[in-house]
Amino acid sequence: MHLVLQDLANGILAGGILAVVALGFSLVWGIMNIINLAHGAFVMLGAYLTYQLFASFHVDPFLSLPISFVVLFTAGYLLQRYLINWVVRAPILTTFLLTFGLSLLFVNIALIVWTGDQRGVTTAYAGANFTLAGVTIPWVKLYTLLAALVITGVMHLWLTRSKTGRAIRATSMDIGAAQLSGVRVAHIYSIVYGLGAGLAGVAGTLISMSYAINPNMGEPFLIKAFVVCVLGGLGSVQGALVGGLVYGIVEAFATQIDLYIGTQHISGSGLQDAIALAVLLIVLIVRPTGIMGKATA
Amino acid sequence: MTAPAAATPQTAASRPLVIDALSAGYADTQVLWNVSMRIDPGEIVALIGSNGAGKSSLLGAVSGVVSTWSGSVRYGERSLTGVEPDRIVSAGVVQVPQGRRLFGSLTVEDNLRMGAYLRNDREVESDLKRMLDLLPRLRERYDYLAGRLSGGEQQQVAIARALMARPQMLLIDEMSLGLAPVLVDQLIELLAQIHQTGVSILIVEQDVQTALEVSSRAYVLETGRVTLSGPSAQLLDDPLVKKAYLGV
Numbered sequence: 001m002h003l004v005l006q007d008l009a010n011g012i013l014a015g016g017i018l019a020v021v022a023l024g025f026s027l028v029w030g031i032m033n034i035i036n037l038a039h040g041a042f043v044m045l046g047a048y049l050t051y052q053l054f055a056s057f058h059v060d061p062f063l064s065l066p067i068s069f070v071v072l073f074t075a076g077y078l079l080q081r082y083l084i085n086w087v088v089r090a091p092i093l094t095t096f097l098l099t100f101g102l103s104l105l106f107v108n109i110a111l112i113v114w115t116g117d118q119r120g121v122t123t124a125y126a127g128a129n130f131t132l133a134g135v136t137i138p139w140v141k142l143y144t145l146l147a148a149l150v151i152t153g154v155m156h157l158w159l160t161r162s163k164t165g166r167a168i169r170a171t172s173m174d175i176g177a178a179q180l181s182g183v184r185v186a187h188i189y190s191i192v193y194g195l196g197a198g199l200a201g202v203a204g205t206l207i208s209m210s211y212a213i214n215p216n217m218g219e220p221f222l223i224k225a226f227v228v229c230v231l232g233g234l235g236s237v238q239g240a241l242v243g244g245l246v247y248g249i250v251e252a253f254a255t256q257i258d259l260y261i262g263t264q265h266i267s268g269s270g271l272q273d274a275i276a277l278a279v280l281l282i283v284l285i286v287r288p289t290g291i292m293g294k295a296t297a
Numbered sequence: 298m299t300a301p302a303a304a305t306p307q308t309a310a311s312r313p314l315v316i317d318a319l320s321a322g323y324a325d326t327q328v329l330w331n332v333s334m335r336i337d338p339g340e341i342v343a344l345i346g347s348n349g350a351g352k353s354s355l356l357g358a359v360s361g362v363v364s365t366w367s368g369s370v371r372y373g374e375r376s377l378t379g380v381e382p383d384r385i386v387s388a389g390v391v392q393v394p395q396g397r398r399l400f401g402s403l404t405v406e407d408n409l410r411m412g413a414y415l416r417n418d419r420e421v422e423s424d425l426k427r428m429l430d431l432l433p434r435l436r437e438r439y440d441y442l443a444g445r446l447s448g449g450e451q452q453q454v455a456i457a458r459a460l461m462a463r464p465q466m467l468l469i470d471e472m473s474l475g476l477a478p479v480l481v482d483q484l485i486e487l488l489a490q491i492h493q494t495g496v497s498i499l500i501v502e503q504d505v506q507t508a509l510e511v512s513s514r515a516y517v518l519e520t521g522r523v524t525l526s527g528p529s530a531q532l533l534d535d536p537l538v539k540k541a542y543l544g545v
Contacts, residue, residue, distance in 0.1 A: 163410075163414070166403070166407055166410060166411060167411065167414060169400070169402070169403060170400045170403060170407075170411050173400045173401060173402055173403070174398050174399075174400060176362060176394065176398065177394060177398035177399070177400065178400075178411070179360075179361075179362055179382040179383070180360055180362065180382060180386070180391070180392050180394055180398070181386065181411045181412055181414050181458065181462070182382070182383040182386035182387060182414045182415035182462065183383065183411075183414055184381060184382075184383045
C-alpha cells in the first residue's frame, strides 16, 4: 500500500513542475496559436542561469526564481516583438520552423558556454527528506511543488483580475475588437511570449534543484508540456495544473511496471513516456477537448 | 431614463473628422476609391449603401485596422492616416464594430472595462456606474458572459464599451442588423442621448430609412465610391435613393 502512496506522492511532486512548464507553453499556444518549440530551450536556460548564479555567487535556487522569470521574460518579449511578430499571422508551420530554429540556436549556445557536461545545483538541504505514513518526501521537492502551486495561482489571478490579463484574454477572443478598444496587439503578444518564456525559466529553476542540467535537458519537457496542454485543454491555467498533476502521477505509476515479453524484461522507467502518451490517447478519445477544456463555440 | 447629460460625460466634440480622397483595400484588392467625407462637430452623419459597397472598410480605414493606400483621414489638426488603432482610440475616434464583436467569454463588466483600456484616470468606475444608469438592463447582466446575452443586449454592451473610451466621435457599424424593430427604436433613442452629450456620430446602416431619419446629412457609397451626398431629408425624397434603397 505504501508503495502506491509513494508513487502518488512522487507523481504529484513531479506534476507541479510539469504544470509550470506546461502553463507557459499553453498560454503561447492558446492565445497566439504558436506551438513554441523553443519552450524546452527556455527551460534549459532557466536551469543554467540558476546553476551559474549558484556556482558563481552562491545564490540559493529559490532566490533565483524571480531572476529567471525577469531575464527570460525580457528575452521572450524582445524575441516576439522584433522577430516572431513578423510571422505570427503566417501559417502555423512558419512559427513552428522559426521557434525550432531558435531552440537549436539556444541549445548550441549553451553547449559552447557550459559544454555538454552534466551540471547540478546541490544545495546544503538537497538530500534532506522526511517520512510521513511510510512515504518519503524530499524537502526540496515539496518546496518546489509549493512554489509551482503559488506560481500557477498568481498567474491565474493576474490573468483574470489585472487590466493586462483582461486584455490578453480579450485579444485571444477577437483581435480586431481588441484593437478597436485600443489594445496594441504586438505589445500584448510580446507580453504573452515573454510570460511563456518567463514561466519556462522559472520551471527550469525548479527543475535544476532535482534534475541534472545539460544543454538538451529541455527537449523531454517540451514534449511533456505538449502532452499536458492537450490533456488539460489549451490556454487555461487550471488545465495546465490538472494536466500536469495527472501526467506526473501516470508517469510515476508507469515506472513501477515490469513487463516480460518472452525472456526479455522491460522495466517501466523505459516505458513511462509510452504509457503516458497512451493515457493521452485514451483521454482524447473520451474527452477530445481535454480534461478541463470546454468545447469551443 | 436618466438625464442624458449625466449619462455620458463627454468632452463635447470640437473637431471635424475629414476624410479626403481616401483609397484603401486589403492585400491587392482595392475597396475604396477616392472617398471624401466630412463629419462636423456635433453632427450625426449616415453612410448608406448596399452590401459590399465598402462601408465597413471605410470605418476600418478611419479606425486604422484597414490600410490606407492614398488620401488622408484627419481629426481636427491631427492626422489619423496610417496611425496605429490605439492612437486613434485615444484621439477620441471610437468604433462600434459590425456584428458587435464582444469578448464572448468575458463578463459584461470586463467587456465594458476593455472599452476603458487606454484610460488611466480615476473616473472609470463612475463611468461604469453611468453606463448602468443609462442601460439598466446591463445591471442585471453585469456578471454574465457577454456571449450569453441576447442580440439587443449585446448591441447595448457594444455601444457602452465604446462609450467607456470617452469618444468624441463615434463610428457605429450596422447597429440594427438582426435586431427586432422595437429594439432598434430603443437603440436609436440611446444614440440621440449620446448625441445630446456632444458626441459626433457616423452611422453606417443597411436600414436606410432609419439612418436617414436620425441623421442630418448622409453619404451614399456604391462599389467603393461616394455617388451621392446631401442633407438626409433631401436624400429621403431623392428618386434614385428611393428606388435603390427604400424599395419605393
